[in-house]
Amino acid sequence: MLIAAALSALLTLAVLGVLAGDQLWRHRLVYVCCALASAALLVGGLKHLGQTPGTGPAIILPFGLPWMSAHFRLDNLSALFMVIVNVGTVAASVFGIGYCSHLPQPRRVTPFFPLFLFGMNAVLIADDAFMFLVSWEFMSLASWLLVLADHKNPENRAAAMVYLMMAAFGTFCLLTCFGLLAGAEGGYAFSAMRAAPLTPVTSFLVVLLAVLGAGSKAGLVPLHAWLPLAHPAAPSHVSALMSGVMTKVALYGLIRILFDLHGHVSWGWGAALMLVGGITAVLGVLYAILQDDLKTMLAYSTVENIGIVVIGLGLSIAFKDSGEKALAALALVAGLYHMINHSIFKTLLFLSAGAVITATGERDLGKLGGLLKRMPWTGAATLVGAAAISALPPLNGFVSEWLIFQSLFKGPSLPHWAMKFGVPVVGAMLALAAALAASCFVRAYGIAFLGRPRSRAAAAAHHLPGTMRWTMAVLAVLCIVLGTIPVTVTDALSGVIQPLTGVHFAVSADLGWPWLSPVSSTRGSYSGTVLMMTGLSLFVVSILLVHGFGTTKVRRADAWDCGHREDIPESQYTGQSFAQPMRRAFCTSLFAARETVEMPEPGDLSPARLTVRVIDPIWTYLYGGIGRLVDAVADQVNRIQFLTVRRYLLMMFATLVFMLLVVAVRQQQ
Amino acid sequence: MGAISQSSYEMAHLIGAAVLMAGFQLLYQRRLSAVLNTFAFQALALAAAAGWQAHIQNAPHLYITAGLALVFKAMIVPFALHWLVERLGIHKTVETAMSIGWTMIAGVALVGLSILLVLPVTANATALTRESLALAMSVVLLGLLMMITRHNAVTQVVGFMALENGLILAAVSAKGMPLVVEISIAFSVLVAMTLFGIFFFRIRERFDTLDLQNLDTFRGDRQ
């Protein structure tokens, strides 16, 4: 059927991609075929969602482990994620058609791109632990190879190393988790895992390992450290997929294990997830504000949004365990909606970062500026993306944040005191993260696209091929559409969550289609459609009033700037200057942000120097600490290399005696 | 002693909340004179609370407590401290061990803690006395927080007196608590002796050997 054909096509394309060689048209052909295959998968997913709810087709293929064949199934959750993943992959593939000519070595990217797509999609339809992990590894290794595409840069090599270690850690955790879920009988199919009972200790360990394993791939603090290193190192269309789509596949794994395979996670874990999500959101966005590199900033912003989604997931778990099924459904819908939104606008923003890098050759905010006039379509699409990620109405980011806030505001109805006190704190953290995200993107968009060019490269930015611009335009339109018709999306999601939470979520039963009123009509409602229409009419009315009462004359002149005529573009605010108030307000204690000024003596002609020093506390203390610990242990163990012959013989003798002792003792029992 | 109406209790809680807000304001200030003025306001609010409780509980001895708080703590002690600060030339900036942001967050956490503590302890009592007890305990904890996050001796004394304000608030809120007046007088004498003890024996020793000019370094808003 369609999906199987598309997946095998992707595998074939991977092989063909190796043969593409140096001919650019062959690379473009591979991307076109990838786009078609992804479109086929997208259509397959949508078709399944459109049907009446029920678990979809299942296939059992005769390869894999010897005592177990490979199980594949497409159910509602998989179909939803298939739609999410493939919207991103279609966009990235079409973008790649134009973009691959600008890569330094397209041969190092084209073979692995279809493999990456294959891996992500295969994870979604895997119905047993073995296929899940194999596809997961396909996904990780293909993306690792893509991170290494520009291997001459030592930073990229270091990033790839960290990524590989974290991916190995994640897979190890998931492997152990699935092993515990399978239980003593060892049934690795998901259907067997659902039925297997769990002791309390096993249950705790399963949830812990799932959070560690899937959370490290998704980017939860403190397991996020690889994300801002690896995502920027890959080519931009791949970064878009890693940030926008691969993190969602990781969250799919988390939802599958916690809500489906395990099914009865206690509210304490829900509280823990909410807290971790809140901390991730705040720290992610604070890191993002401090960055000057466009792509690193976008990677940290991904960390923030993953935190927001995990808050929704944790809340849903807590509600479900306390028996509030309707609220659990609301929280889960909010989390899933935010995943959809984030995949769209993050893909859009990374693709526009790719467009900027292609047009100017610069990634650093300090070298950009005034790009809106040189690249109008890219600028307009990026503006929509930046507004969407800042959760501004009537775009899609606001709808999912509104839904998460509505479910948080119902949090104190839970009976546990930890939740009653914790939910307002997490709510404050979420609100803080959302407001800081808006500051972050005002900064990024304002410095990169507005103002005057800060370097010759920015002043000479050239136009981009049509495929790149069209992709971004389509994604921007999707942002607007998903914000204006939220009720259609939530109705579609209600079919997805029905098997997970056990309740059918009626969204707009009270007021009708345009009004999103999740709990009840008096509880609180929002209508993207009405706001959009009223906003547009007021916009038109204000234009008419102003032009009616006044004049329409415009005169172009130099900037007023309070009478200071500054012709140098260096007098503008830089990224670090913009971030300074927030740095001083938020980052003084945790990030140890310090500014020092070295003034020269009077009469000395050397320039004054302003140094901003910021540390990354998680990297320095946690990862650095683990690294130092490993080094110390290795140093101690290293001593074994330098023993005398007598000592080696002593070691062998001692081991032999110990084993004989063990045998003797056991024989006695 | 008839039943106390709902709105009387709500008024009492509002005045208690004013005492608590003054406690937070004490943590927020960076200038010594502002700290002393805020303390005077807190004592004023305490006097109002005691007076209101005297009215609704029909307990005239609480009027004496209110009067003591008003005269002694809202007028005499702040005035004396202002005079001492001027005389001894103590630097007017508040030195904090922890930044003000984190101190306020710790303060909110302590209020949450006292609410959490109060809820099961007084499960049999009505919600109305529970709220007063939570407010009073919060004021006590905030006073303690102020004492441990300040370097300057004057601010530590103010923290101690804020703590004591909390205790008196708890005492007046509990219906029919005996010996409140006597406790108030005893605490006030204790505070006076502490003040004199600290200033005339500790600070005199320290400051006699140092040039007072050197103490007036301006630290700035970040340390």
Place this chain on the structure above:
Amino acid sequence: MSAVLAQIVQIFLVVALAPLITGWVRKVKSRLQGRIGASPLQPYRDIYRLLQKEAVVAHSASWVFRAAPYVTFSAVWLAAAVIPTFTTNLLLAPAADLIALVALLGLARFWTALAGMDVGTAFGGMGASREMMIASLAEPAMLMVSFSLSLISGTTSPTQIIAFILGGGVGIEVSMGLALAALIMVAIAENGRIPIDNPATHLELTMVHEAMVLEYSGRHLALMEGAAMVRLTLFMALIGGIFAPWGMAVPSPEMSGANVLAEMVGLAAFLAKCFVLATALAVFETMIAKMRVFRYADFLGGALLLGLLATIFLYVSEAV
């Protein structure tokens, strides 16, 4: 009056009333400063004068600069249209609740900040960066106030909250007092009044909002000033409506004849509340000085923590 008619009346009422309120604030401040001051109708004349002038746009400005005044004004106008002023019977009231209100103001601020950065001057960037720092603390504080109000009244919609309070659902609550204090601090920050920002300053380095609109002239400046005035009216309607809702018309379906009278009373009550709040604002601004930029975080962090306290206090007063 039907919901549609009431909505249309409100839409034009807020815009018509806003300059008068700003004019009144300036008049009271002048009197307190010992001057006679301009008449309260002066802002109407100012806006008309600005509309007649041609707009001077810098060479380096893009379409964002030219569109921003219209978008900002529309966003603030839309927000003011959904907050009940004299009646709760508004057609658009279910379209937006308190969370959407915060986000609409955020939309206005987003465009204003981008416009500040568009010309590429240092002052624009400075205003934008300070404004976003203020917003990053003021928005969460307002959301926490919404949280406590929603816990008290069971809804996030302002019309439903007002109906709940008028129905006697809540007495004098400590949490309401804390929420009121936090909302006042947020209102001062959002409107750029002393002690956060001085709307009448001429010193560029003390500017926050003015620095973002420094390059605007003519009808663009008129729209930006108009947006600031409507924002002030919006916050007065919010504070007066939620914390002193008496007089507001809450129409019930059975009494259609008396509804018009109730709405007249509601209008008079609204005007009285705006008058009182404007006078209080003017007195408050005259009494204290503007604070340093790096103390904003303490002030607004305090507002956020007050909002959080308001939520936590509800547990002990058993209003949850």
